[in-house]
Amino acid sequence: MRYYICILVLLSFVLSGCEKEINLEHMxxxxxxxxxxxxxxxxxxxxxxxxxxxxxxxxxxxxxxxxxxxxxxxxxxxxxxxxxxxxxxxxxxxxxxxxxxxxxxxxxxxxxxxxxxxxxxxxxxxxxxVPRPCCVSNFELQQESVRDTSEGWNNTYIHLTQQNTVSFTLHDEPGEDNYYLIYFRRGHAWGKKDSLRYSWFSFTPDYGSEPVFAVQNSALDQIFGYDGVGGYNGLAFSDELFDGKSYQFKIPWKISLSYTSDTDYTPYKYRCYLYSVSRSYYNYMKTMNDLYESGFVGDLAEIGFAEPVRIYSNVEGGTGILGGGCLEFREFTSD
Structure with a gap:
């Protein structure tokens, strides 16, 4: 035991002597x-x-x-x-x-x-x-709700499970490359019932169930649990899979929550933002998506063991992005 303690002490002195302060100002x-x-x-x-x-x-x-x-x-x-x-x-x-x-x-x-x-x-x-507006139809929110109850201390608890799906049909212009961006937010009610206000937060639906957003994960990604599609700040996509055609999107998500029977429960509201965007803004958002969705390889890049994701910029002389867009917006009230 004394031998191992001596080795540890010796290593501590050796390693502490390896510290060196590096001045980066010249860089x-x-x-x-x-x-x-x-x-x-x-x-x-x-x-x-x-x-x-x-x-x-x-x-x-x-x-x-x-x-x-x-x-x-x-x-x-x-x-x-x-x-x-x-x-x-x-x-x-x-x-x-x-x-x-x-x-x-x-x-x-x-x-x-x-x-x-x-x-x-x-x-x-x-x-x-600035691109043309999206040509879109049949925008709707479909919901399937299940409510169960249980008895608690002096109160009844209501447990809500809800399957939501936003669906719409996007009609793509033929003979040209078109680019889009989709983004979701959820509204949480607060205040009295006769003067409700909503605070809006980003959330991530199950983009991965829609073939347009599906990504190919590597074997390493699957091993380390990188098997989904994020898109918390929106997802950029092109018309590569449906060029010049009408394509129906179905984007689901699920919520589960509980509240008491004496609670003045107010359902969520949802907003869907669908943009047609310029090529420059698509390239920028695509690299931003790649940065945050790059899985295990992205983690390796952060510590210097893989090529980092380079964020697209069309700003000459500096950096950043100038993009164009047209917005198609829908708001839905939940059940």
């Missing part, structure tokens, strides 16, 4: 502008402008860039300089800066170019087009 690059904007048909054009930061920085608060000149060109004609606006983000809790157009709202077919400049940064530029 610090010049910061770049980060331009992010999704130009949605019929909505106010809003641009978020921030900056890159060095990965060795422990705490970064001032990432948003104020005092910039952000010029808007529509169909290659100068339209206006965007107006700087201070905003408050709730999640995460921080003050931000947006650059907004006081009058312009994107329209399908518009070619949008943004040029942003500020002292101390290289000028950035990005171009995108």
């Amino acid at each position: 610090r690059p010049d910061p770049k502008l980060v331009l992010n904007c999704l130009a949605v048909q019929g909505d106010t054009l809003s641009v978020e402008l921030s900056r890159t930061w060095f990965y060795a920085d422990n705490k970064v608060n001032d990432i948003f860039v104020s005092g910039a000149d952000v010029k808007l060109y529509v169909n290659d004609v100068f339209r206006e300089s965007l107006v700087e606006t201070a905003v408050k983000y709730e999640n995460p809790d921080m003050d931000a800066v947006l650059y907004k157009s006081p009058s312009y709202m994107p329209m399908a077919g518009d070619r949008i170019r943004l040029v942003a400049s500020r002292k101390g940064f290289k000028e950035v530029e990005a171009v995108t087009e």
Whole structure:
């Protein structure tokens, strides 16, 4: 036993002597502008402008860039300089800066170019087009609910199991590449019944049951439990499997909850956002999906044992994304 203790003590001294403080300041690059904007048909054009930061920085608060000149060109004609606006983000809790157009709202077919400049940064530029709206029909929410009861301490408990399915038919335009994005949120009621308000949260339905979203998992992914499709922040997809045809989507999810008989129970509400998006925004969201859905290989990339996912950007001189989109929106009230 004494022999093993001596070995452990010796190893502790050897390993402690291997510590070395490395100064990374000589690797610090010049910061770049980060331009992010999704130009949605019929909505106010809003641009978020921030900056890159060095990965060795422990705490970064001032990432948003104020005092910039952000010029808007529509169909290659100068339209206006965007107006700087201070905003408050709730999640995460921080003050931000947006650059907004006081009058312009994107329209399908518009070619949008943004040029942003500020002292101390290289000028950035990005171009995108606003696609046509989705052609969609038969949008509906189907629900199958089962309620059981059980007796508890001075109360009756109601147990709800509910199978939900959103279905719709997407009619794809033939002879061209089309790109889409789908996104779900769930509304939780609060307040009194005569003045209900809803807080909205993202959630992930069972995308993997729909062939368009199905992914091929490697053997390693299956071994380590990476066998689903996430899409918490939305899923981008193309018309590759149904080019020029009408395709019916069925996207299910299941909920289980319990409440007491004296509870003023209010069902959830659900929102489905279906966008047609530009190729640039599809490429960006696809790489973002790959980053968060990359399974075991993605985990290896995070520790340097595999090629990392490179996030797509169409911003020249900096980074970020300028995309175009048209929104088809539905809200459903649950049973």
